[in-house]
Amino acid sequence: MSDKETGYRGKALQAIKKAKAEIGDVIRVTKKDETFEGILIPRSEYGDETHVVVKLKNGYNIGISVTPDTTIEKMGEGAKPTFAPPPIPKQKPGLPRVTILSTGGTIASRVDYRTGSVRPALTASDLYSVVPELADVADIETHILLSLFSENITQDNWTEIAQAVAKQISEGVDGIVIAHGTDTMGYTAAALSFALQHLPVPVVIVGSQRSADRPSSDAATNLLGAVLAASNGPFAEVVVAMHETTSDNHIAIHRGTKVRKLHTSRRDAFKSVNTMPIARIEDKSISMLTNDYQKRDTSRELILKPKFEQKVALIKFFPGMDPSVIDFYTEKNYRGIILEGTGLGHISKYCHQALKKAVQQGIVVAMTSQCIWGRTNMNVYYSGRDLQALGIIPLEDALPETALVKLMWVLAQTQDSKEAKRLLLTNVANEFSSRSIPEKMSYQREQGDRVGI
Amino acid sequence: MSDKETGYRGKALQAIKKAKAEIGDVIRVTKKDETFEGILIPRSEYGDETHVVVKLKNGYNIGISVTPDTTIEKMGEGAKPTFAPPPIPKQKPGLPRVTILSTGGTIASRVDYRTGSVRPALTASDLYSVVPELADVADIETHILLSLFSENITQDNWTEIAQAVAKQISEGVDGIVIAHGTDTMGYTAAALSFALQHLPVPVVIVGSQRSADRPSSDAATNLLGAVLAASNGPFAEVVVAMHETTSDNHIAIHRGTKVRKLHTSRRDAFKSVNTMPIARIEDKSISMLTNDYQKRDTSRELILKPKFEQKVALIKFFPGMDPSVIDFYTEKNYRGIILEGTGLGHISKYCHQALKKAVQQGIVVAMTSQCIWGRTNMNVYYSGRDLQALGIIPLEDALPETALVKLMWVLAQTQDSKEAKRLLLTNVANEFSSRSIPEKMSYQREQGDRVGI
Numbered sequence: 001m002s003d004k005e006t007g008y009r010g011k012a013l014q015a016i017k018k019a020k021a022e023i024g025d026v027i028r029v030t031k032k033d034e035t036f037e038g039i040l041i042p043r044s045e046y047g048d049e050t051h052v053v054v055k056l057k058n059g060y061n062i063g064i065s066v067t068p069d070t071t072i073e074k075m076g077e078g079a080k081p082t083f084a085p086p087p088i089p090k091q092k093p094g095l096p097r098v099t100i101l102s103t104g105g106t107i108a109s110r111v112d113y114r115t116g117s118v119r120p121a122l123t124a125s126d127l128y129s130v131v132p133e134l135a136d137v138a139d140i141e142t143h144i145l146l147s148l149f150s151e152n153i154t155q156d157n158w159t160e161i162a163q164a165v166a167k168q169i170s171e172g173v174d175g176i177v178i179a180h181g182t183d184t185m186g187y188t189a190a191a192l193s194f195a196l197q198h199l200p201v202p203v204v205i206v207g208s209q210r211s212a213d214r215p216s217s218d219a220a221t222n223l224l225g226a227v228l229a230a231s232n233g234p235f236a237e238v239v240v241a242m243h244e245t246t247s248d249n250h251i252a253i254h255r256g257t258k259v260r261k262l263h264t265s266r267r268d269a270f271k272s273v274n275t276m277p278i279a280r281i282e283d284k285s286i287s288m289l290t291n292d293y294q295k296r297d298t299s300r301e302l303i304l305k306p307k308f309e310q311k312v313a314l315i316k317f318f319p320g321m322d323p324s325v326i327d328f329y330t331e332k333n334y335r336g337i338i339l340e341g342t343g344l345g346h347i348s349k350y351c352h353q354a355l356k357k358a359v360q361q362g363i364v365v366a367m368t369s370q371c372i373w374g375r376t377n378m379n380v381y382y383s384g385r386d387l388q389a390l391g392i393i394p395l396e397d398a399l400p401e402t403a404l405v406k407l408m409w410v411l412a413q414t415q416d417s418k419e420a421k422r423l424l425l426t427n428v429a430n431e432f433s434s435r436s437i438p439e440k441m442s443y444q445r446e447q448g449d450r451v452g453i
Numbered sequence: 454m455s456d457k458e459t460g461y462r463g464k465a466l467q468a469i470k471k472a473k474a475e476i477g478d479v480i481r482v483t484k485k486d487e488t489f490e491g492i493l494i495p496r497s498e499y500g501d502e503t504h505v506v507v508k509l510k511n512g513y514n515i516g517i518s519v520t521p522d523t524t525i526e527k528m529g530e531g532a533k534p535t536f537a538p539p540p541i542p543k544q545k546p547g548l549p550r551v552t553i554l555s556t557g558g559t560i561a562s563r564v565d566y567r568t569g570s571v572r573p574a575l576t577a578s579d580l581y582s583v584v585p586e587l588a589d590v591a592d593i594e595t596h597i598l599l600s601l602f603s604e605n606i607t608q609d610n611w612t613e614i615a616q617a618v619a620k621q622i623s624e625g626v627d628g629i630v631i632a633h634g635t636d637t638m639g640y641t642a643a644a645l646s647f648a649l650q651h652l653p654v655p656v657v658i659v660g661s662q663r664s665a666d667r668p669s670s671d672a673a674t675n676l677l678g679a680v681l682a683a684s685n686g687p688f689a690e691v692v693v694a695m696h697e698t699t700s701d702n703h704i705a706i707h708r709g710t711k712v713r714k715l716h717t718s719r720r721d722a723f724k725s726v727n728t729m730p731i732a733r734i735e736d737k738s739i740s741m742l743t744n745d746y747q748k749r750d751t752s753r754e755l756i757l758k759p760k761f762e763q764k765v766a767l768i769k770f771f772p773g774m775d776p777s778v779i780d781f782y783t784e785k786n787y788r789g790i791i792l793e794g795t796g797l798g799h800i801s802k803y804c805h806q807a808l809k810k811a812v813q814q815g816i817v818v819a820m821t822s823q824c825i826w827g828r829t830n831m832n833v834y835y836s837g838r839d840l841q842a843l844g845i846i847p848l849e850d851a852l853p854e855t856a857l858v859k860l861m862w863v864l865a866q867t868q869d870s871k872e873a874k875r876l877l878l879t880n881v882a883n884e885f886s887s888r889s890i891p892e893k894m895s896y897q898r899e900q901g902d903r904v905g906i
Contacts (some may be wrong), residue, residue: 149836151799155773183795187772264797264827313778316769316793318857319640320608325766328781340769342636344717346604372825374717379462383602404771 007042010049011066016040019072026075029054029064036064037075096174096231098138100127101164103157103188104148105181107208107219131220133284138231141173150181150188150207155308155408158188162195162306165203169302175202175230177223182207182261182269185240189256190405191308193238193429200300202233205240205256209267218243218267225251225281233286235278235293236300238429243267244280253279253286257402257431260372273373274397275433309411312336314404316370317347326354329363336364336407336420339392340400345369345376346383352390359391364407364420366393368400375435393421396432406431460495463502464519469493472525479528482507482517489517490528549627549684551591553580554617556610556641557601558634560661560672584673586737591627591684603634603641603660608761608861611641615648615759618656622755628655628683630676635660635714635722638693642709643858646691646882650756654749655686658693658709662720671696671720678704678734686739688731688746689753691882696720697733706732706739710855710884713825726825727850728886762864765789767857769823770800779807782816789817789860789873792845793853798822798829799836805843812844817860817873819846821853828888846874849885859884 008016021027021040029036029052038054051063052072064070127142128135145164146157161178168176180188189205196203206226208219226241233239233253240259244252245268254272263269279288311334315325329337337358341347345367347355358365367387369376375397378384388394395403410423461469474480474493482489482505491507504516505525517523580595581588598617599610614631621629633641642658649656659679661672679694686692686706693712697705698721707725716722732741764787768778782790790811794800798820800808811818820840822829828850831837841847848856863876 149799149834151770151772151795151836152801152803153772154801158772183799184772261796261824262826264822264824264829266827269824269827308773310773312773313775314769314771316767317604318767318854319604319606319611319637320761320763320861322766322785324785325778325781328778332775332777342604343634343714346602346636348605348607350605369717371714371717371722373715374719374722376717381602383604401771408773 008052012050012052015066015070015072016052019074021072021074022077025077027052027054028073028075030071030073031064031067032069036062038062092136095137095139097172098140098175098177098227098230099168099173100140100142100177100179100227101145101161101168102142102179103146103150103153103161103181105150105179105183105185105207106211107179107206107223127223131224133224134227137224137284138174138227140227148181150184153181153184153188155191155310158191158195158308159306161188162192162304165192165196166302166304166306169200172298173201174298175204175227175233177226177230178203178205179223180205180207182209182242185270186260186399187401187405189238189240189254189259190399190402190429190431191409193256193431194406194409195304195306195308196238197303197305197429198300199236199238199294199302200298201236201296202230203238204230204233204253205238207242209243209265209269216267218248221248222251224284228281228284229253229279229286233279234288234296236296237278237294239278240270241281242270244277249282251281252277253281255430257406257429258399258433260399260401273399274375275430305409305413307412308405308408309335310408312338312404312408312411314338314340314400316340316400317342317351319348321348321351323351323354326351326358330354330358330361334363335411337366338395338400338404338407339365339367340370341367341376342370344374344380344384345378345387345394346381347387349383349386352386355387355390355392362417364393364411364417364424365391366395366403366407366424368395368398368403370400372399393424395424398431402431461505465503465505468519468523468525469505472527474525474527475530478530480505480507481526481528483524483526484517484520485522489515491515545589548590548592550625551593551628551630551680551683552621552626553593553595553630553632553680554598554614554621555595555632556599556603556606556614556634558603558632558636558638558660559664560632560659560676580676584677586677587680590677590737591680593680594626601634603637606634606637606641608644608763611644611648611761612759614641615645615757618645618649619755619757619759622653625751626654627751628657628680628686630679630683631656631658632676633658633660635662635695638723639713639852640854640858642691642693642707642712643852643855643882643884644761644862646709646884647859647862648757648759648761649691650758650882651753652689652691652747652755653751653753654689655683656691657683657686657706658691660695662696662718662722669720671701674701675704677737681734681737682706682732682739686732687741687749689749690731690747692731693723694734695723697730702735704734705730706734708883710859710882711852711886713852713854726852727827728883758862758866760865761858761861762788763861765791765857765861765864767791767793767853769793769853770795770804772801774801774804776804776807779804779811783807783811783814787816788864790819791848791853791857791860792818792820793823794820794829795823797827797833797837798831798840798847799834800840802836802839805839808840808845809843815870817846817864817870817877818844819848819856819860819877821848821851821856823853825852846877848877851884855884 023042027040038056050065204226210217238256240254244250254277258275262271376394378394476495480493491509503518657679663670691709693707697703711728715724829847831847
């Protein structure tokens with residue numbers, strides 16, 4: 001039994017080994033004042049080395065810390081547990097049809113009690129067993145499309161996901177949920193926002209920051225929120241559904257082009273930047289927070305543009321950056337570069353020569369800000385004007401990540417650099433916010449100012 | 454008269470040209486209901502094309518928008534104004550001695566009414582004339598060290614600034630203020646935090662988001678706050694003093710290693726990340742927000758370590774990133790790479806081979822997160838463990854920018870890669886926050902949650 005198979009490490013693994021217990025065995029864990037009896041279950045992922053997880057007879061999983069006063073006894077091999085879902089709750093007739101496409105990530109994985117490994121397991125019955133409320137909300141069909149940690153997702157995967165969504169739409173579903181790892185969820189959300197135009201129904205991307213075998217998991221509430229949004233949301237856009245706060249009561253619906261993962265581990269890691277979320281789910285009901293959205297309309301014809309150019313790079317500027325990293329991409333015949341400059345959109349004068357060469361070679365070079373919040377403005381200082389004179393294109397208040405994805409998409413639509421520039425500056429999927437949003441609101445709110453919640 | 458000399462563009466420039474007015478001329482601007490008379494003054498920087506700025510007889514500058522109903526008449530060339538500061542207020546005896554070192558940026562520039570150009574002008578008398586309260590706070594000496602847009606500041610400049618601070622300390626000043634452009638202020642603040650150890654007195658970096666000729670300028674209040682902190686602050690650390698909110702009433706004092714510019718244009722753009730500011734200035738009085746700081750102690754002997762290795766790069770990962778950009782730095786014999794990975798500290802498996810090669814060649818490769826908030830944790834997922842097995846070093850909750858600067862500093866201290874790794878993981882200047890700060894507080898507060906202010 002290795003740690004790779006069971007997820008156990010350190011003290012917890014030692015204690016299990018000492019008891020000669022294996023995954024699925026019935027064990028008794030004794031501490032000073034307490035005794036727990038149940039089935040030893042594997043862990044899909046975790047940071048600490050001290051807890052063993054036991055499925056109690058009442059069905060609950062608990063984590064018990066292994067301290068010097070803890071003993072573990074193997075009580076018997078018993079029957080190795082297999083995953084036996086409860087009977088599927090009886091479905092109401094006439095519910096909206098929602099397809100869940102699974103691409104991987106914490107929300108889409110499930111510990112297989114037979115093998116101890118994490119497997120993509122997202123059958124409708126699995127889901128109904130975990131989140132029984134789903135059966136009241138939608139008639140769900142599930143497809144395992146990919147099974148990837150999201151940091152390994154590429155442009156080809158975006159294409160694959162967009163095509164799978166289009167197929168579902170052609171089959172007449174009322175909404176699509178995409179289960180996705182949170183690491184690059186913002187990038188995929190932007191990609192689908194550009195690839196899927198004129199959507200008739202919602203496309204809702206969802207993930208979880210903490211896996212379903214952890215007591216603090218956000219998997220069930222996020223999934224329920226996503227299915228609610230897909231089945232009943234009045235909007236027809238690509239959105240991300242994740243915890244708005246640390247409580248389980250609020251799910252925020254963020255526009256795919258304006259959302260960013262802003263915390264490594266918190267459940268409310270995702271925030272809309274430079275704008276408000278478009279909707280909020282509270283007590284299973286959806287409130288729209290804006291009137292400015294594309295309405296659900298099943299008669300609307302989807303326009304699918306699923307291709308992305310791979311020869312596009314993001315360069316984050318820093319003091320002392322060697323300008324030859326720009327030459328590196330120029331020499332590799334890249335077609336686009338997004339700069340993540342400082343402040344209003346600046347990069348040192350030492351880079352001007354390399355940028356000039358890149359632009360002269362026909363590379364589309366555009367500017368965003370590493371500040372994250374706020375709008376680029378390359379008219380304020382002469383240094384910004386000089387960059388514009390070199391041909392660097394300022395990209396309003398677009399997130400650097402969204403700008404990157406958009407340029408990849410733009411350069412797959414056209415070979416003509418003038419047309420590329422025009423398209424890059426066109427507000428295709430709300431990647432640029434209106435200036436009419438009060439600046440104060442778009443900064444404070446989206447940074448998590450949760451006054452009154 | 455060109456726009457480059459005067460700062461005027463568009464409609465405003467046309468109207469001035471039509472009136473044949475030049476900078477320094479007395480003009481009359483007539484609008485439907487109002488008339489303004491005064492001296493036409495140049496603009497150091499601005500985004501819009503519609504306002505002319507006039508110095509009225511009462512001494513105030515106002516911006517007047519040029520609309521179709523606006524006429525401008527030249528009333529006479531009059532005497533070209535020269536900069537005539539009011540008499541220096543009488544200084545109280547025995548005030549603390551503060552040196553202001555100017556490196557450039559909006560706060561340190563001043564429109565020269567004679568030539569219309571922006572010049573570094575930061576004499577004590579200039580300052581006293583702009584912020585008369587300064588004369589009550591400190592006995593100020595000023596030095597123009599550099600005159601750079603901060604995006605052009607390099608490692609050599611950090612060294613120069615650190616050495617200039619050391620010189621001032623050896624001359625017995627009670628505090629040092631560094632005027633700096635806001636674009637890379639966070640990087641310089643981190644650099645000085647590592648270069649200036651065992652400080653006896655405060656080193657306060659200050660800038661302004663909007664130049665002094667704009668009505669919404671934060672220059673005066675930030676400067677007064679910085680001088681207050683330098684002269685009277687009980688701490689002896691490298692800090693940044695900038696607006697805490699959009700009001701002029703609160704200046705936040707951020708630790709140099711934990712501060713980031715998080716908005717392109719707002720006056721409260723700077724936030725402490727993953728921690729609280731260490732102090733706040735309100736109504737000219739300083740409140741410490743923590744007890745955990747290095748106290749002012751003029752008997753403490755400064756340790757100056759001002760060198761930075763230049764062959765260190767920051768690579769921000771994105772989906773589809775070409776791993777050969779890592780090889781690019783390896784082949785250039787770089788000594789260090791900071792990765793800005795996704796989530797808890799991940800980068801795609803397609804980069805593993807290139808990272809392995811880099812580490813084998815002795816390059817120190819360390820991981821931070823592009824989430825900005827939160828802590829890296831490369832033990833949660835197997836992908837993170839695999840990266841650690843390759844030799845990638847997770848850097849707790851350090852900001853990517855601070856991590857970059859620290860690695861530049863570490864690699865200038867030692868040629869030995871084991872020692873470099875040890876030093877990189879040592880908490881030298883509070884670049885790693887204690888885990889004991891409640892996670893909620895360190896996220897919400899620093900993102901600008903200003904409940905009750």
